[in-house]
Amino acid sequence: MAVSQPRLSRPAVTRPLQQAAEPAVRLSNFVRRFGDNTVIDGLDLSIAPGEFVALLGASGSGKTTLLRTLAGLDPAGGQDVKTPDARAVVFQDARLLPWKKVWRNVALGLSGGNVRARAEAALKEVGLSHRLDAWPGTLSGGEAQRTALARALVRAPGLLLLDEPFAALDALTRLKMHDLVLSLWREHAPAVLLVTHDVDEAIALADRVLVLDKGRIAAEERITLDRPRTLDARFQAIRRRLLSQLGVESGPAHGEGHLLAFPTGEVVL
Numbered sequence: 283m284a285v286s287q288p289r290l291s292r293p294a295v296t297r298p299l300q301q302a303a304e305p306a307v308r309l310s311n312f313v314r315r316f317g318d319n320t321v322i323d324g325l326d327l328s329i330a331p332g333e334f335v336a337l338l339g340a341s342g343s344g345k346t347t348l349l350r351t352l353a354g355l356d357p358a359g360g361q362d363v364k365t366p367d368a369r370a371v372v373f374q375d376a377r378l379l380p381w382k383k384v385w386r387n388v389a390l391g392l393s394g395g396n397v398r399a400r401a402e403a404a405l406k407e408v409g410l411s412h413r414l415d416a417w418p419g420t421l422s423g424g425e426a427q428r429t430a431l432a433r434a435l436v437r438a439p440g441l442l443l444l445d446e447p448f449a450a451l452d453a454l455t456r457l458k459m460h461d462l463v464l465s466l467w468r469e470h471a472p473a474v475l476l477v478t479h480d481v482d483e484a485i486a487l488a489d490r491v492l493v494l495d496k497g498r499i500a501a502e503e504r505i506t507l508d509r510p511r512t513l514d515a516r517f518q519a520i521r522r523r524l525l526s527q528l529g530v531e532s533g534p535a536h537g538e539g540h541l542l543a544f545p546t547g548e549v550v551l
């Protein structure tokens with residue numbers, strides 16, 4: 283299967299992740315309960331400025347709860363949650379206001395001058411210059427998610443939170459979105475937390491892949507493969523380790539048809 287092939291507008295950047303003095307995100311011994319249900323149970327997490335982290339975990343493991351905490355959408359109950367002030371979230375559905383044109387959706391809530399010009403610039407970056415005055419109801423799924431990305435981008439976030447933003451897209455559109463997200467990340471260098479069920483998506487995109495289980499980070503893989511990433515032996519070894527951590531047996535070797543993954547690498551968890 284194909285893996286995202288990002289346009290390399292500039293050489294691959296090696297960021298000094300370890301040397302970054304202050305993390306963009308830091309949670310220490312974080313706990314979140316819903317009644318008797320302890321969803322996050324003493325979690326430690328640190329994300330460096332400009333680092334791209336992907337978060338995997340079984341359904342109900344607390345991925346969205348963690349993302350909502352970092353977005354400031356879920357109360358932290360007085361616990362210390364360090365994030366950049368400028369944060370933006372892209373959800374699985376684009377959440378556009380249907381009565382506002384595309385550019386106005388992107389400009390929504392922006393302060394300062396040149397609002398239309400800034401929205402236009404962001405829409406140009408996601409390849410939607412020709413849809414500025416379109417109504418959201420006329421957009422394809424991919425265009426709607428591009429608009430949501432532009433709306434996030436125009437806020438110059440230090441932390442970009444992506445909650446399964448590609449999950450509802452067809453496989454080809456998803457690969458194009460991978461490409462787009464990587465080029466936007468290279469250009470703007472926010473810290474990124476991507477919640478996904480797709481193990482290959484996580485390995486193809488991220489600097490680091492985390493597995494959430496029982497309210498904690500149960501596994502961590504630092505991905506040092508050059509981008510664009512291909513499904514080589516090293517990729518597959520990482521995939522096997524992550525699948526095993528997720529409790530999915532991946533079979534003895536790739537190419538023998540044993541992988542319990544969809545063609546996109548999505549795993550049913």
Ligand SMILES: Nc1ncnc2c1ncn2[C@@H]1O[C@H](COP(=O)(O)OP(=O)(O)OP(=O)(O)O)[C@@H](O)[C@H]1O
Nearest residue numbers: 316317319321339340341342343344345346347348
């Ligand atoms: N507002 C809420 N009230 C009560 N329980 C909640 C609330 N939000 C989440 N939960 C519970 O917290 C647990 C984790 O949910 P969460 O949505 O964070 O998981 P997830 O890993 O994102 O799952 P999925 O992969 O299915 O989206 C679940 O048991 C869920 O029922």
